[in-house]
Amino acid sequence: NAGVTQTPKFQVLKTGQSMTLQCAQDMNHNSMYWYRQDPGMGLRLIYYSASEGTTDKGEVPNGYNVSRLNKREFSLRLESAAPSQTSVYFCASSKPGTHQASNQPQHFGDGTRLSIL
């Protein structure tokens, strides 16, 4: 069972370069999320998608764009990478986006370590 798969696992970019982080889930979940994790900061929500065709901003959306390509895939794009975006990025998914979606645990991928020089 693959669960949530993120690619790549590691990436080094130069300032100003663009990059797309890929995420796919095989659990038939409607809701998908992107987080960033910085030392001493816990995880912070960047964007989320409650269902196919919808996306919404989280706590720290600036400098990022997302695409919910289909029910399985949710990508995160950095159009012009900045050193402040050096972080570990996690994708997650959870069960159908009904009112009670909040009580369903989120399942996480293994993360992407992104360094921007």
Add this chain to the structure above:
Amino acid sequence: AQTVTQSQPEMSVQEAETVTLSCTYDTSESDYYLFWYKQPPSRQMILVIRQEAYKQQNATENRFSVNFQKAAKSFSLKISDSQLGDAAMYFCAFISGGSEKLVFGKGTKLTVNP
């Protein structure tokens, strides 16, 4: 906005003993859910336990249990019979009913000494 506070950046425990990790949260909501996630050095985020605010009974999962004090807005995690494999970062998280936004604390690093 909801906030989650973990006041212990680091904790240590001897193998086979019990340790309690603290978490407090701030919300005006009455319908919400609380979670503890474990992040070992492998970087995976693993769900440890969850609690529904409307339930008075504290959740338990094998050696893991919580002390949920709704009035005090406190949600501590107790690990009994600690094992070396319990060494990890532990994150407390909160979500309002009907929301998609999970709010995390900053984490507590747990060391288990043999």
